[in-house]
Amino acid sequence: MTASTLSPAPVAPAAPQPGRRARRRQENLAGYVFLSPWLLGLLGITAIPMLISLYLSFTDYSPLIPLTEANWIGLENYRRMFTADQSYWHAVQVTVTFALVAVPLKLAAALAVALLLNRTMRGISVFRGLFYLPSLLGGSVALAIVWVSMFNRDGAFNSFLAIFGIEGLPWVNDPDWALSTLILLAVWQFGAPMVIFLAGLKQVPVELYEAASVDGASPWRKFVHITLPMLSPVIFFNLVLETINGFQGFTSAFVLSNGTGGPVDSTLMYSLNLYIAGFVDLNMGYASAMAWVFLLVIGAITVLLFNTGRFWVHYSDNEER
Amino acid sequence: MRFPFRLAALLLILAIVLYPLVWMVGTSFKSPQEIVNNIGLIPREFTPGNFADGWNKFDVNFGRFFLNSALVSLLTVAGNTISCLLAAYAFSRLRFRLRGIWFGVMIGTLLLPGHVLIIPQYILFRSLGWVGGDWPYLPLLLPQFLATEAFFVFLMVQFMRGIPRELDEAAVIDGASPYSIFRHVILPLSRPALVTTAIFSFIWTWNDFFRQLVFLSDLKDYTAPVALTLFIDSGSENAVGPMFAMSLLSLVPVFLFFVAFQRLLVEGINTSGLKG
Numbered sequence: 001m002t003a004s005t006l007s008p009a010p011v012a013p014a015a016p017q018p019g020r021r022a023r024r025r026q027e028n029l030a031g032y033v034f035l036s037p038w039l040l041g042l043l044g045i046t047a048i049p050m051l052i053s054l055y056l057s058f059t060d061y062s063p064l065i066p067l068t069e070a071n072w073i074g075l076e077n078y079r080r081m082f083t084a085d086q087s088y089w090h091a092v093q094v095t096v097t098f099a100l101v102a103v104p105l106k107l108a109a110a111l112a113v114a115l116l117l118n119r120t121m122r123g124i125s126v127f128r129g130l131f132y133l134p135s136l137l138g139g140s141v142a143l144a145i146v147w148v149s150m151f152n153r154d155g156a157f158n159s160f161l162a163i164f165g166i167e168g169l170p171w172v173n174d175p176d177w178a179l180s181t182l183i184l185l186a187v188w189q190f191g192a193p194m195v196i197f198l199a200g201l202k203q204v205p206v207e208l209y210e211a212a213s214v215d216g217a218s219p220w221r222k223f224v225h226i227t228l229p230m231l232s233p234v235i236f237f238n239l240v241l242e243t244i245n246g247f248q249g250f251t252s253a254f255v256l257s258n259g260t261g262g263p264v265d266s267t268l269m270y271s272l273n274l275y276i277a278g279f280v281d282l283n284m285g286y287a288s289a290m291a292w293v294f295l296l297v298i299g300a301i302t303v304l305l306f307n308t309g310r311f312w313v314h315y316s317d318n319e320e321r
Numbered sequence: 322m323r324f325p326f327r328l329a330a331l332l333l334i335l336a337i338v339l340y341p342l343v344w345m346v347g348t349s350f351k352s353p354q355e356i357v358n359n360i361g362l363i364p365r366e367f368t369p370g371n372f373a374d375g376w377n378k379f380d381v382n383f384g385r386f387f388l389n390s391a392l393v394s395l396l397t398v399a400g401n402t403i404s405c406l407l408a409a410y411a412f413s414r415l416r417f418r419l420r421g422i423w424f425g426v427m428i429g430t431l432l433l434p435g436h437v438l439i440i441p442q443y444i445l446f447r448s449l450g451w452v453g454g455d456w457p458y459l460p461l462l463l464p465q466f467l468a469t470e471a472f473f474v475f476l477m478v479q480f481m482r483g484i485p486r487e488l489d490e491a492a493v494i495d496g497a498s499p500y501s502i503f504r505h506v507i508l509p510l511s512r513p514a515l516v517t518t519a520i521f522s523f524i525w526t527w528n529d530f531f532r533q534l535v536f537l538s539d540l541k542d543y544t545a546p547v548a549l550t551l552f553i554d555s556g557s558e559n560a561v562g563p564m565f566a567m568s569l570l571s572l573v574p575v576f577l578f579f580v581a582f583q584r585l586l587v588e589g590i591n592t593s594g595l596k597g
Contacts, residue, residue, distance in 0.1 A: 023493075024416070026498065026499065027415050027416055027417065027499055028415075028416070028417040028418055029417075030411075030415055030417075030498070030499035030500060031411045031415035031416065031417025031418075031420065031499075032411075032417055034407045034408065034410050034411035034415065034499075034503070035407070035408055035411040035412075035417070035423065037404040037407055037408065037466065037467050037468050038404065038407070038408035038411075038423075038427070038467065038468040038474065039423075040467050041404070041464060041467025041468050041469045042426065042427075042430070042469075044445075044467070045438070045442065045463070045464045045467055045469045046430060046433070046438065046469060048441075048445075049438050049441035049442050049445060050437070050438065050441070052441040052444065052445070053437065053438070053440060053441040056440070056441065056444075061444075063443075063444065063447065067444065067448065113331075113334060116327055116330055116331055116334075117331070119327070121324075125584075127331055127335065128587060129579075129583045129587065130335060130338065130339065131334075131335070131338060132583075132586070132587055133338075133339075133342070133576075133579060134338060134342075136524060136575055136578075136579055136586070137342070137528075137572055137575055137576070139528050140527075140528040140530075140546060140571070140572065140575070141528075141530050141546035141547075141549045141550060141568075141571075142545075142546070142549060142567075142568035142569070142571045142572050143341075143568075143572070145549060145552070145553070145564060145565075145568050146341055146344070146345045146348075146565065146568060147341065149348075149561065149565070150341060150344065154356075154357050156340075156341075156344050156360070159360035160360075162360070188338065188341070195587050244432065244434070247434075248434050248435075248436060250436070250530070250531050251530045251531070254530070254534075254550075255550065255553060258550075258553050258554065259550075271436045271531070274436060275436075275531075275534075275535075278439075278440050278443075279443075279535060284440050284444065287440055288440050288441070291436060291437040291438075291439075291440060292437070294434065294436065294437060295433070295434060295437045298432070298434055299432075302432060
């Protein structure tokens with residue numbers, strides 16, 4: 001198998017290093033051999049479906065008819081989405097509210113607990129592991145079921161309130177409160193960003209704190225002027241990741257509302273709305289248009305985050321961006 | 322903050338964080354009356370019957386649903402580790418034409434929301450007769466065998482970049498081809514990245530709901546998460562105990578993985594920024 005790479009090419013001494021050229025050709029071929037599953041996936045699972053989806057977004061396609069019989073309706077789906085579909089705007093509002101509230105709360109909880117854990121003491125890794133556990137379990141249907149039951153009329157949360165003589169609400173059935181229970185579920189999973197914060201905190205040079213102590217800085221000033229700037233790349237990383245995840249919430253909203261987005265559309269997350277349009281109402285052309293707007297908005301938010309990041313994310317000089 | 326306060330704060334937060342899980346375990350052993358009346362964590366009357374009731378609640382029992390979930394998850398693990406390993410080797414070690422462009426495309430797909438592709442994929446797989454066909458899991462598994470989880474490709478690329486290049490170069494001098502370098506140098510040294518990928522793919526697939534909800538149409542093919550939603554449909558008060566019992570059972574494999582690989586999981590998200 002290695003004969004070709006070893007051949008010293010005695011027949012053509014004038015040619016510059018033909019063995020090397022053969023090797024390069026072999027490497028090029030090998031590159032594509034190893035990449036072939038990924039390339040197939042890119043083409044068949046990602047690129048072609050994306051193009052189909054773009055085409056469908058200009059049609060009235062429904063899975064009840066063959067793809068070839070879908071009617072081209074131009075921008076009608078987009079017009080309807082932006083001007084005539086109230087539940088669409090409702091879903092946008094629910095999703096934005098969810099992301100704007102859940103992401104900062106989750107990151108704040110993650111940072112606060114990471115600061116508490118950022119000490120060398122025994123048992124830290126046990127705490128760290130247990131705080132991380134909800135991040136592993138929290139996205140599941142099983143946990144969403146438990147969460148919803150906990151905030152039911154007879155749930156554990158109301159039993160807890162009853163101890164203080166407060167009469168609770170059926171939180172998950174109340175349009176004003178249902179989304180809040182989902183936000184709490186998201187915040188409860190603060191473990192994953194916490195672990196990342198903790199690793200970031202370990203990288204902050206101790207000398208900075210020592211120097212500040214010598215200058216008589218208060219803990220608060222140290223936090224604001226040392227910890228936050230030094231941690232800003234990690235905060236940024238978590239912010240991007242959690243925001244993108246936040247916009248894609250689906251499972252908990254599906255479980256709470258049994259797939260309807262209720263009560264009164266109060267948990268109609270964007271993805272759930274898209275699922276209902278495509279797989280319940282079988283309006284796949286319309287749902288494809290929703291998917292494309294979603295993709296563009298997520299892309300725009302990512303670009304926006306990266307652009308604003310320049311103003312507040314501090315990278316050490318010796319660190320590559 | 323002084324040590325006792327710090328510890329007290331941590332313990333309080335831990336209690337809040339673990340409460341839902343403990344409550345879940347307690348409730349799955351409570352009788353229907355106790356679920357409404359007993360606000361405590363521990364059931365007065367131990368009711369293991371919830372597990373038998375939940376197990377046999379639907380026409381297909383939960384053993385089948387768990388087996389289905391295990392089948393999908395394990396095959397996903399196989400697909401992800403193999404296909405992402407191959408792609409990562411190409412990206413991190415081989416020089417080939419357009420490599421930079423393909424790598425950029427791969428990074429681009431990292432941020433691509435899966436929900437955007439679900440409708441055209443559904444149409445494509447359905448037109449091939451794969452949805453609800455003889456191979457109900459093909460739509461769930463095929464993408465995993467084609468390295469579409471860019472997260473894992475990226476994770477392994479990062480890992481392989483850390484393997485000293487001198488090893489490859491020595492092998493090249495010995496006349497090794499790119500294939501034998503992969504087989505004898507990179508593959509054995511990539512074990513930690515493979516294990517991390519395997520564990521995360523198992524847990525994510527085991528917990529996944531959206532794709533399984535869309536692509537599975539026959540009750541007998543349902544995975545555990547899809548089957549659990551049937552309890553919500555049935556909705557009666559008497560179903561709460563069994564519903565909790567089955568929910569609890571469905572979390573056991575993830576919990577065991579957590580216990581066995583806690584260190585690796587925590588370090589895994591550190592090195593790669595993976596989401597748990």
